[in-house]
Amino acid sequence: MSRFTVPIRQSQKGQRDITFAILASAQGHRMKSYCPKAMIPVNRKEVLLDLTLERILSEYPRSDIVIVTGFKSEAIEKKIDRRIRIVENQLYDQTNSLEEARLAINNCTNSRIVLLSGDLMFNSQTIKNIARGDSCLIYDDNDQIQDDDVGMSIISSKVVNMSYGLDK
Numbered sequence: 818m819s820r821f822t823v824p825i826r827q828s829q830k831g832q833r834d835i836t837f838a839i840l841a842s843a844q845g846h847r848m849k850s851y852c853p854k855a856m857i858p859v860n861r862k863e864v865l866l867d868l869t870l871e872r873i874l875s876e877y878p879r880s881d882i883v884i885v886t887g888f889k890s891e892a893i894e895k896k897i898d899r900r901i902r903i904v905e906n907q908l909y910d911q912t913n914s915l916e917e918a919r920l921a922i923n924n925c926t927n928s929r930i931v932l933l934s935g936d937l938m939f940n941s942q943t944i945k946n947i948a949r950g951d952s953c954l955i956y957d958d959n960d961q962i963q964d965d966d967v968g969m970s971i972i973s974s975k976v977v978n979m980s981y982g983l984d985k
Contacts, residue, residue, distance in 0.1 A: 834929060835880050835948055837873050838921035841866065841935030842887025842909040853888050855935035856896070865938060866893065870901070876945045883924055884935070885917040 841855035855866040863871075866884075873880060882901045886893045887909025894903055904924045906917055918932055931948050933939065970978040 834927055835877060836925040836927040836930045837877070837880055837882045837933060837948075838918070838925065838930055839866070839869060839882070839884045839933050839935045840914050840917040840921065841884050841893060842890075842906045842917050843914075843936060844888040852892060853886065853890075853935070855884075856889075856892055857936070859938070864896075866896070866935060868938060869933065869935070870897070872939060872941045872944045875941060877948060881925070881927060883921050885921050887917075 839855065841853055843854050844851075855869070856864045859865050859868060870882070873882060883904055884893060884897065884901060885904050885906055887906040890903070890905050897903070902924065904920050906912060906920055908916070914934070921932065922930060929948075968980060969976050
């Protein structure tokens with residue numbers, strides 16, 4: 818089940834024609850954090866989610882933004898602007914980021930959707946570039962994949978497979 822704090826509005830042509838969906842339901846177990854990963858402090862004044870929202874809104878000020886929450890959802894709900902929609906993954910502790918993505922996509926009115934992981938930091942240039950073109954995927958190619966990480970098979974600069982447990 819999902820719940821909304823702001824109703825979905827059909828966008829007018831040329832306005833809000835892109836939705837940024839931030840997947841932010843996870844707890845930072847490995848970081849020994851007792852808050853959602855998106856609420857990890859990055860400096861004395863801001864948390865990771867603040868920076869992500871600031872960078873999205875600086876490049877796409879009229880964009881539609883959906884945040885999928887779960888663990889300690891109320892911490893994120895209290896912090897964000899009321900124009901941003903919240904979709905709560907009430908089964909966050911039993912599901913994964915694919916369920917977050919499904920909830921986000923099902924609650925979008927635009928055909929252009931950018932899915933962002935709430936626990937990653939993106940610079941403004943990346944936000945600007947990923948939303949302007951065709952489908953894309955940002956990945957780390959430093960060859961340090963862990964057994965519990967999602968791996969990719971890339972052939973001719975195209976991702977052909979994504980899965981857990983791929984050989985290094």
